[in-house]
Amino acid sequence: MNVLNQFLWVIYPYLCLAVFFFGHIIRYRYDRFHWTAKSSEFIEKRQLMIGSLLFHIGIIPVIFGHVGGLFVPREWMQAIGVNDHIYHIGAIYIGGLFGFVTLIGMFILTLRRYSKKSVRKLSSFSDLAVNSLLLLIIILGMYSTLVTNAVQPDFDYRSTISIWFRGLFLFNPDGDLMQEVPLSFKFHIIAGFGIFAFWPFTRLVHVWSVPLNYIGRSYILYRKHKL
Numbered sequence: 001m002n003v004l005n006q007f008l009w010v011i012y013p014y015l016c017l018a019v020f021f022f023g024h025i026i027r028y029r030y031d032r033f034h035w036t037a038k039s040s041e042f043i044e045k046r047q048l049m050i051g052s053l054l055f056h057i058g059i060i061p062v063i064f065g066h067v068g069g070l071f072v073p074r075e076w077m078q079a080i081g082v083n084d085h086i087y088h089i090g091a092i093y094i095g096g097l098f099g100f101v102t103l104i105g106m107f108i109l110t111l112r113r114y115s116k117k118s119v120r121k122l123s124s125f126s127d128l129a130v131n132s133l134l135l136l137i138i139i140l141g142m143y144s145t146l147v148t149n150a151v152q153p154d155f156d157y158r159s160t161i162s163i164w165f166r167g168l169f170l171f172n173p174d175g176d177l178m179q180e181v182p183l184s185f186k187f188h189i190i191a192g193f194g195i196f197a198f199w200p201f202t203r204l205v206h207v208w209s210v211p212l213n214y215i216g217r218s219y220i221l222y223r224k225h226k227l
């Protein structure tokens with residue numbers, strides 16, 4: 001394995017995951033009171049609502065798709081009756097559909113952040129960078145799914161990327177598996193790991209603070225004050 005390969009597919013992913021993990025601990029310890037999604041809803045509501053809704057509706061199935069495609073070995077899929085043909089139909093049509101919804105949502109959110117003067121003024125460098133990076137990752141993912149898979153039908157990411165990816169979590173990654181991977185996938189994955197390194201220092205930390213207790217808690221009743 002050459003030095004670049006070793007760096008990109010062994011050192012870099014671990015570096016990003018380490019920054020992700022320790023970055024959250026440090027941020028929580030020293031900057032707990034700025035741990036927020038930093039809402040800009042009071043400045044502009046309509047585009048935020050549409051963009052955010054589409055992004056979140058799309059990204060959740062996309063995450064499940066990644067778990068299915070990257071963590072679950074092909075043999076396990078086949079054992080439950082999902083052969084290669086069914087898998088690819090699902091990955092391209094269902095993955096493509098939700099990827100498209102995510103893309104439109106992220107496009108609206110990014111456009112809003114750059115073009116709405118008041119939102120832009122309130123945005124930090126990290127707010128702008130996180131939107132741009134997410135948009136880039138999603139475009140590269142969609143390109144890989146819809147274009148690269150069609151142009152290079154012989155390339156199979158489940159016998160290259162997925163095995164390398166699982167190796168990372170087994171502390172035995174084989175960077176050679178990534179050597180022949182098409183560039184669009186490579187850039188998608190490098191940018192994808194990049195967002196994890198960036199995560200603890202951005203508004204993305206709000207993901208870990210979803211107020212799940214709202215689902216089960218009793219209602220707060222607001223009553224008019226009678227004079």
Ligand code: HEM
Binds near residue numbers: 188
């Ligand atoms: C960091 C590791 C990541 C790896 C190894 C990875 C790998 C992949 C692969 C192999 C595909 C092609 C799926 C197919 O054609 O069936 C894909 C597609 C895609 N990825 Fe990723 N990805 C990563 C991170 C991300 C992140 C962080 C995002 C979102 C912010 C993302 C969003 C997408 C989207 C939208 C698609 C296209 C739609 C789909 O197939 O689901 N990926 N990714």
